[in-house]
Amino acid sequence: GVASLEKTIKYSKERVQFGTTLSEKQGYTHKLLVPNAVQLEAARAYIEETARRLDSGEEDLQVEGSIAKYFATEAGDAMANDGIQAFGGYGYIREYEVEKIKRDLKITTIFEGTSEIQRNIISTFRLRESVRSKGRHYLDKAEALDKLPEDCGARLVSDCLRILNEAVLNARKVKLTKSQHVMFLLADMMAWCEVGEAFSQKAATYKGKERRPDYIRAAARLFAREVAEKVYLNGLKIACGCDKDMAELRERLNSLDLAQAMKANLSDMDLVARELVK
Ligand SMILES: Cc1cc2nc3c(=O)[nH]c(=O)nc-3n(C[C@H](O)[C@H](O)[C@H](O)COP(=O)(O)OP(=O)(O)OC[C@H]3O[C@@H](n4cnc5c(N)ncnc54)[C@H](O)[C@@H]3O)c2cc1C
Secondary structure, three states: OHHHHHHHHHHHHHOEEOOEEHHHOHHHHHHHHHHHHHHHHHHHHHHHHHHHHHHOOOOOOHHHHHHHHHHHHHHHHHHHHHHHHHOOHHHHOHHHOHHHHHHHHHHHHOOOOOHHHHHHHHHHHHHHHHHHOOOHHHHHHHHHHHOOOHHHOHHHHHHHHHHHHHHHHHHHHOOHHHOHHHHHHHHHHHHHHHHHHHHHHHHHHOOOOOOOHHHHHHHHHHHHHHHHHHHHHHHHHHHHHOOOOOHHHHHHHHOOOHHHHOOOHHHHHHHHHHHHHO
């Protein structure tokens, strides 16, 4: 995914269409570059955090392994797909190699546990843990995020973790966790929330040299908005789409201030785009 992103960035700065390079067109950068760069950066943050925990001797991180594999391979695959689009006709032929990256990447969402099997693992084990801990599993994560600074998306991810917790426990109460469709909706909410948690934590303390800290923080805020979208829409599908009375969850979803969350979305995208193509 990163290889495809790098090739695409280089190409976008060379290719001139309608008088300017592709890298100067928001319709190009904000569709094909920024969302993929954000997802890949989020995947990197999650993998780094999981690797750090493994190195420090923590055990029983199988679900984290599933989330890392699922999220990173799907993010890479999405970038590889957009990489072909970003090269136009050249993307479709062999010479520019982005089509090879797509072919090579597709297998990663299939082997070593398909994305569907990972979602099975994530939802089954996190449901079990949420019930065992009486909801503390996600509430503890939310409370830890509340202590982080505002500008790294942490507050939004924290709100989402609390809603996720209610979605999991309420779905179980009305026996919706017997439905694999609902479990997969929950798995995506879980994966996005946990990746968002790691990304916000990284952004809050980032002092690395690879990227500017304000780039990492803007990317983390953009990803936090993706988490909110995922939690809100999947939550609605569960609360309103499954013929069960889930008024409590519906009310909780309505309390998520998406209008506030979307503030400064465009300026964050502009910042990330500028840094990518500089
Ligand atoms: C290039 C390549 C290299 C490989 N290398 C190895 C290797 O080194 N070692 C090895 O052991 N294997 C290897 N494999 C096999 C690979 O791990 C399997 O192809 C993969 O696990 C999927 O299994 P399957 O092909 O039987 O698909 P199936 O299990 O039949 O899956 C078909 C579809 O159904 C979905 N599905 C299956 N079960 C469920 C379920 N319970 N709920 C919802 N959806 C479901 C799957 O996600 C998939 O989308 C390789 C495969 C390829 C193509």
